[in-house]
Amino acid sequence: MVPLLSFLSAPGGHYRNGMPGDATATPIRTTVTLSAPNRGRRQAEPDRPDIDSSTARNRLSAAQAALLDEHRLLTAEELAGLAALPDDWVTSLAALAHQVRLARCGPGVEVEGILSAKTGGCPEDCHFCSQSSQFDTPVKATPFLDAGEVLQAAEETKAAGATEFCIVLAVRGPDERTMQRILELVPLIHEQTGLNVAVSAGLLTEDQARRFAQGGVHRYNHNLETSRSFFPNVVTTHSWDDRRDTCRLVRNHGMELCCGALIGMGESDEQRIELLVQLQELDPTEVPMNFLNPRPGTPLGDEHPVAAWEAIRWIALFRLGLPGVILRYAGGREVTLRELQSMGMTSGINALIVGNYLTTLGRSADEDLQMLSDLRMPVGALTGVL
Amino acid sequence: MDGTANRVDPGVGFCTGCGGASCAGCGRPFDPPRFCSTCGRRLTVAVTPGGYRARCRDHGELCGS
Ligand SMILES: [Zn+2]
Ligand SMILES: [Zn+2]
Numbered sequence: 001m002v003p004l005l006s007f008l009s010a011p012g013g014h015y016r017n018g019m020p021g022d023a024t025a026t027p028i029r030t031t032v033t034l035s036a037p038n039r040g041r042r043q044a045e046p047d048r049p050d051i052d053s054s055t056a057r058n059r060l061s062a063a064q065a066a067l068l069d070e071h072r073l074l075t076a077e078e079l080a081g082l083a084a085l086p087d088d089w090v091t092s093l094a095a096l097a098h099q100v101r102l103a104r105c106g107p108g109v110e111v112e113g114i115l116s117a118k119t120g121g122c123p124e125d126c127h128f129c130s131q132s133s134q135f136d137t138p139v140k141a142t143p144f145l146d147a148g149e150v151l152q153a154a155e156e157t158k159a160a161g162a163t164e165f166c167i168v169l170a171v172r173g174p175d176e177r178t179m180q181r182i183l184e185l186v187p188l189i190h191e192q193t194g195l196n197v198a199v200s201a202g203l204l205t206e207d208q209a210r211r212f213a214q215g216g217v218h219r220y221n222h223n224l225e226t227s228r229s230f231f232p233n234v235v236t237t238h239s240w241d242d243r244r245d246t247c248r249l250v251r252n253h254g255m256e257l258c259c260g261a262l263i264g265m266g267e268s269d270e271q272r273i274e275l276l277v278q279l280q281e282l283d284p285t286e287v288p289m290n291f292l293n294p295r296p297g298t299p300l301g302d303e304h305p306v307a308a309w310e311a312i313r314w315i316a317l318f319r320l321g322l323p324g325v326i327l328r329y330a331g332g333r334e335v336t337l338r339e340l341q342s343m344g345m346t347s348g349i350n351a352l353i354v355g356n357y358l359t360t361l362g363r364s365a366d367e368d369l370q371m372l373s374d375l376r377m378p379v380g381a382l383t384g385v386l
Numbered sequence: 387m388d389g390t391a392n393r394v395d396p397g398v399g400f401c402t403g404c405g406g407a408s409c410a411g412c413g414r415p416f417d418p419p420r421f422c423s424t425c426g427r428r429l430t431v432a433v434t435p436g437g438y439r440a441r442c443r444d445h446g447e448l449c450g451s
Contacts, residue, residue: 113435138404138420140428149432156436334416355435361416
């Protein structure tokens with residue numbers, strides 16, 4: 001591990017290349033940057049007490065009965081008991097989460113593409129985000145893409161097998177010009193591609209929520225990101241309550257609510273459970289699960305990614321806490337889970353973002369579609385009526 | 387994506403991850419280039435589901451997937 005790491009992080013990317021037995025291997029100057037930025041750099045995890053196996057089994061069977069027989073949501077206390085299980089029990093948590101997903105949602109997977117239609121220059125100070133104008137990051141602000149570019153991106157999404165396309169804007173909330181542009185784009189994209197169109201444009205007023213709903217916005221994304229108690233640590237320019245209010249407006253006006261989480265900003269296990277209960281109360285159709293991909297120049301730029309096994313634990317816990325939602329793989333999955341991405345699909349995930357993200361790249365759509373085919377999970381649209 | 391979007395010839399040009407002249411290449415896997423390898427200026431980057439376009443004011447456009 002250590003020698004491999006020091007080789008991979010050797011500056012300059014020089015290495016010697018030769019066939020076995022070739023005594024005069026020529027130095028090759030490669031252009032590829034060799035690095036393994038996440039290997040060995042993972043977030044500290046909470047100390048979990050030893051729990052004997054009969055206690056662990058009891059907690060899992062009580063959760064199974066609650067979810068599959070009694071058809072009720074797990075309480076914060078029950079979720080905390082599951083979150084405290086030792087690492088050896090993560091596969092059991094995942095197996096239960098997968099059972100619950102199949103029972104409640106079936107084997108189908110919803111595939112979505114997203115596009116940052118207006119990048120950077122956001123006045124808000126979300127500490128995880130490279131698009132805030134308050135931080136010196138490599139992301140340069142760019143104006144609203146023109147309709148042709150947005151349509152092209154929707155076509156790329158459709159070609160990747162998606163049924164959903166989300167237009168995302170780095171704004172506090174939409175101004176009137178932005179409202180009008182979005183309201184022009186939504187029917188255009190839907191007519192031209194047949195994709196369901198979702199929008200993510202920040203905080204909304206009542207009137208804006210009504211207009212989006214009437215304008216054909218199928219689903220509106222507005223993430224809580226984290227629990228109410230942790231939120232002031234990572235955002236100071238608006239409140240958690242502001243976000244919750246927009247989420248409520250979305251639902252009240254008949255759009256499907258997509259309300260996601262960002263795991264790995266320094267929140268505790270208790271705060272992740274708190275968020276789960278807050279999400280249970282909001283009752284979204286979809287919950288995108290993001291994992292912190294620390295962005296250079298942001299206040300969280302020096303954090304480490306969540307450990308892969310810990311990410312699997314929390315995917316399972318999110319499915320157990322939110323049994324009927326569309327639980328979507330979103331940003332950070334490649335750098336967090338690496339080879340465990342398919343395991344997430346059998347731990348509660350039933351949707352994914354395909355292709356690239358807003359400012360970062362994803363793995364290829366072909367890899368994801370192959371993974372779904374290997375897992376015998378059919379691709380198709382899911383709705384809130386499950 | 388194999389993380390090869392960020393490339394630099396050591397000693398030639400600028401790092402596309404940070405724009406530094408002496409950086410050997412700090413761009414991370416799954417990040418598009420953010421700085422021009424010719425002049426080190428910040429690029430205007432549009433990431434789309436199927437690729438990205440990165441444009442330098444002086445040195446034109448670079449596309450990738
Ligand atoms: Zn660099
Ligand atoms: Zn240039």
